[in-house]
Amino acid sequence: MRKKTRQIKVKDLIIGGGFPISVQTMWKEPLNLPLDQVLKRVDKLTAMGCEILRIAVPHRDDATYVGKIASSVPIPIVADIHFDYKIALKCMDFPIAKIRINPGNIGSPGKVEQVIKKAGDHAIPVRIGVNGGSLPKNLQHENNPARAMVKAAEGELELCEKFGFKDLVFSLKSSEIEATVKANQLFSEKYDYPLHLGVTEAGPLIQGTVKNTIALTELLKEGIGDTIRISLSDTPEHEIMVGREILKLLSLKSKGVHLVSCPMCSRSVFNVRGFIEQIHEKLMSIDKNITIAIMGCPVNGPGEAKKVDLGITGSGNYAVIFKEGVIVKKIAAVDAPEIFCREIDNF
Ligand code: SF4
Structure with a gap:
C-alpha cells in the first residue's frame, strides 16, 4: 500500500497523492547545442518513458536556453540549481515546471527566502534535494548520515513553511544504500511531502x-x-530504462513490454544480445502490456518460452516468430528487427 503524500503539480503531471510513480532523468550534454538537436533527444527520451527531465543550470545566461527547452517540450522541465540562488530566480522568468535546490550549497536563509517567494508567486514547486555528500556545514560531522540528511531537509522545510510555502518535493540521497533507505524511511514517518527517490553517484551501468x-x-x-x-x-x-523496469517488476507500472530472453548456451545460433540491442529502445516506447521472448535457438527456444505472447529466434540467415510456442512466421534475419517490432505493435 502506497503512502499517501501531498499532491504536487508539475506542469501536467502530479507527483504524490497516490498518482503513478513518475520516472525522471537528467540532461547530460552541454547547453550550447542547437535547440533542434536537444528537442529531438528530449522527444526520444519522452517516447521511451521519461516523464520529467531535470537540467542543471550552471550559469545565469543558461536560464534563457533552458527556458526555451521548457517551452518547446511536452514534459516538465526541472531547473537544477547549485550555489547561485540568482540563477533560480532567473529560471522562474521562464515556463520551467520545478526548481531543485540543494540545502548544502544554496546559501543563507535570506537567499532561500527569495527563491521560495518567487516560486510561490509563479506557482512553481520546489524540490529540496539533500545530498549526503554535500550537507550544510553544521551537519557534516554528524555520526548518523541518515539523520543528518533528514535534519538538512528539515532546516529548509522549516524555512519554507515559515513563509507558507508547501509546494515541495523532497529527496534524500546518498551514495550508500543504507543511508539512502534509512533517511527516506525516517522522513516518510514524519512528513507527508512527496519523495523523489534515488541513490546518488551510484556508479556505472551495472553497479548503479x-x-x-x-x-x-x-x-x-x-x-x-x-x-x-x-x-x-x-x-x-x-x-529511464532501469527506472521503468524497476517499477514494472514491482507491479507499480502496468503498461510496458515484459522481456524474456534466454541466457544463451553452446546451442545458441541466434544473436540474442545483438538483437536486443537493436530493438531495446523501440521496445521501451511501446506502451502496451505484452510479454515477448528473444531466444537463442529454434530447437528449444519456442518451447522454453511457450508462455509468452510473442517470441523470436532463428539461425543463420533466417528468423522465426512464434506465438505461445508455435512458429507462425519465417522471415529473413536481416528484416527481423523491423518485422518483429511491427508484430508487437499489431499484437
Ligand atoms: S533457448 Fe536454446 S540457446 Fe537459449 S538457453 Fe535454451 S537451449 Fe540454449
Whole structure:
C-alpha cells in the first residue's frame, strides 16, 4: 500500500497523492547545442518513458536556453540549481515546471527566502534535494548520515513553511544504500511531502543499476516514493530504462513490454544480445502490456518460452516468430528487427 503524500503539480503531471510513480532523468550534454538537436533527444527520451527531465543550470545566461527547452517540450522541465540562488530566480522568468535546490550549497536563509517567494508567486514547486555528500556545514560531522540528511531537509522545510510555502518535493540521497533507505524511511514517518527517490553517484551501468534496485525496491515495497531517478554514469536513456523496469517488476507500472530472453548456451545460433540491442529502445516506447521472448535457438527456444505472447529466434540467415510456442512466421534475419517490432505493435 502506497503512502499517501501531498499532491504536487508539475506542469501536467502530479507527483504524490497516490498518482503513478513518475520516472525522471537528467540532461547530460552541454547547453550550447542547437535547440533542434536537444528537442529531438528530449522527444526520444519522452517516447521511451521519461516523464520529467531535470537540467542543471550552471550559469545565469543558461536560464534563457533552458527556458526555451521548457517551452518547446511536452514534459516538465526541472531547473537544477547549485550555489547561485540568482540563477533560480532567473529560471522562474521562464515556463520551467520545478526548481531543485540543494540545502548544502544554496546559501543563507535570506537567499532561500527569495527563491521560495518567487516560486510561490509563479506557482512553481520546489524540490529540496539533500545530498549526503554535500550537507550544510553544521551537519557534516554528524555520526548518523541518515539523520543528518533528514535534519538538512528539515532546516529548509522549516524555512519554507515559515513563509507558507508547501509546494515541495523532497529527496534524500546518498551514495550508500543504507543511508539512502534509512533517511527516506525516517522522513516518510514524519512528513507527508512527496519523495523523489534515488541513490546518488551510484556508479556505472551495472553497479548503479544494482545499487538503485536494492535501495528503491526496499522503499517502494514499503509504499515510500512518488517519483524516481536512477543516477548512472551512463546515458539518460539507460536511466529511464532501469527506472521503468524497476517499477514494472514491482507491479507499480502496468503498461510496458515484459522481456524474456534466454541466457544463451553452446546451442545458441541466434544473436540474442545483438538483437536486443537493436530493438531495446523501440521496445521501451511501446506502451502496451505484452510479454515477448528473444531466444537463442529454434530447437528449444519456442518451447522454453511457450508462455509468452510473442517470441523470436532463428539461425543463420533466417528468423522465426512464434506465438505461445508455435512458429507462425519465417522471415529473413536481416528484416527481423523491423518485422518483429511491427508484430508487437499489431499484437
Ligand atoms: S533457448 Fe536454446 S540457446 Fe537459449 S538457453 Fe535454451 S537451449 Fe540454449
